[in-house]
Amino acid sequence: MRALALQLFVSSCATCISTPASSHALPALSYYRTRSSPRASCVRCSAADEERAKKKAQISPVGTLDEDKTTGIMRGMYDSIGMASRPSLWSSLDHRDWLTLAFLSHGVLVSAANVMGKYDSYEIFAVGAAAVLGLASAGWGVVELLAGLVPNDERPGFAHERTIRLYCTAYLALTVWLSLRFSTLYPAALLAQADPALCTASIFTYCFGFASPVYTARVHWDELTSTEQLRMKGMIVSGAVGSVFILEATALLVNGADWWTSVTARYQGQCLLEPSVTLFAAYAVEAGMLIHRCARKGVLTFAEAVPFYGTVVLPLLTLLPMASLFWWKKDEVSYWNFLFVGSS
Numbered sequence: 588m589r590a591l592a593l594q595l596f597v598s599s600c601a602t603c604i605s606t607p608a609s610s611h612a613l614p615a616l617s618y619y620r621t622r623s624s625p626r627a628s629c630v631r632c633s634a635a636d637e638e639r640a641k642k643k644a645q646i647s648p649v650g651t652l653d654e655d656k657t658t659g660i661m662r663g664m665y666d667s668i669g670m671a672s673r674p675s676l677w678s679s680l681d682h683r684d685w686l687t688l689a690f691l692s693h694g695v696l697v698s699a700a701n702v703m704g705k706y707d708s709y710e711i712f713a714v715g716a717a718a719v720l721g722l723a724s725a726g727w728g729v730v731e732l733l734a735g736l737v738p739n740d741e742r743p744g745f746a747h748e749r750t751i752r753l754y755c756t757a758y759l760a761l762t763v764w765l766s767l768r769f770s771t772l773y774p775a776a777l778l779a780q781a782d783p784a785l786c787t788a789s790i791f792t793y794c795f796g797f798a799s800p801v802y803t804a805r806v807h808w809d810e811l812t813s814t815e816q817l818r819m820k821g822m823i824v825s826g827a828v829g830s831v832f833i834l835e836a837t838a839l840l841v842n843g844a845d846w847w848t849s850v851t852a853r854y855q856g857q858c859l860l861e862p863s864v865t866l867f868a869a870y871a872v873e874a875g876m877l878i879h880r881c882a883r884k885g886v887l888t889f890a891e892a893v894p895f896y897g898t899v900v901l902p903l904l905t906l907l908p909m910a911s912l913f914w915w916k917k918d919e920v921s922y923w924n925f926l927f928v929g930s931s
């Protein structure tokens with residue numbers, strides 16, 4: 588900083604010295620001519636010129652965020668605290684974000700339906716429409732990854748941006764599939780042969796979503812910035828909660844399609860419960876990624892995003908509708924024993 592200020596100050600003085608004396612309106616004694624050349628003059632800077640030069644050398648601070656840390660990659664490492672100006676939410680949204688907002692708006696409607704206990708045409712209105720929007724958003728995420736539209740960086744482990752996006756895209760697609768698979772809309776007779784591959788992919792994704800941030804925090808903690816450490820803590824918690832669907836996917840993988848037929852025969856409300864809880868998880872991961880993308884654009888800080896996600900988004904899109912569903916269908920569902928129902 589001192590070197591830059593000195594360089595600007597000297598440059599300003601050099602400009603002042605090379606300027607004709609008359610342009611400064613200086614008194615006769617404020618400059619001195621050299622004896623060797625009457626035309627060559629050496630002009631002394633006035634106090635006003637020196638003050639202007641000092642002002643040019645000053646660099647205004649931007650809180651805790653330097654000017655060279657305002658790109659998306661740097662915002663993923665550091666928080667955008669102290670940004671001089673922030674983009675508005677609406678101006679920062681791109682095409683994928685608008686699709687995500689449509690999906691989340693649908694999630695608010697599904698949440699309201701569960702709170703009120705309205706389940707007429709629920710599978711079409713909730714599960715079917717969510718499958719279309721969710722899979723479309725996941726497909727868009729795949730295109731962004733393949734086209735190189737997701738920033739690439741050298742951050743370790745689960746702090747790597749493309750790793751985060753790949754996991755969330757896979758989680759969204761497979762969780763929406765699991766929701767559709769447990770509904771009456773799914774053509775099991777035609778697609779049951781795909782169950783082993785999709786269940787295996789689901790189990791791997793859920794395990795990865797918990798194990799990877801734990802490994803990153805354990806092995807690379809000192810390499811992470813304070814912002815990345817905050818995010819890693821949140822990812823460990825969300826990964827642990829999101830991995831609960833390992834149970835359903837494993838039961839389907841081990842027992843086959845007939846297992847689910849036996850479950851729905853014994854517990855009539857299960858074909859409503861399982862598609863819904865997996866759908867709530869899909870809403871949660873999409874909301875998390877929308878907030879993540881907004882934080883990288885500087886709309887809000889990660890320090891604001893993480894608690895907002897935990898205290899507002901998760902209760903609205905997951906906890907509230909799930910508790911309501913459990914209440915309305917408590918006599919028609921199983922929370923644990925259905926996993927051990929034998930296939931017919």
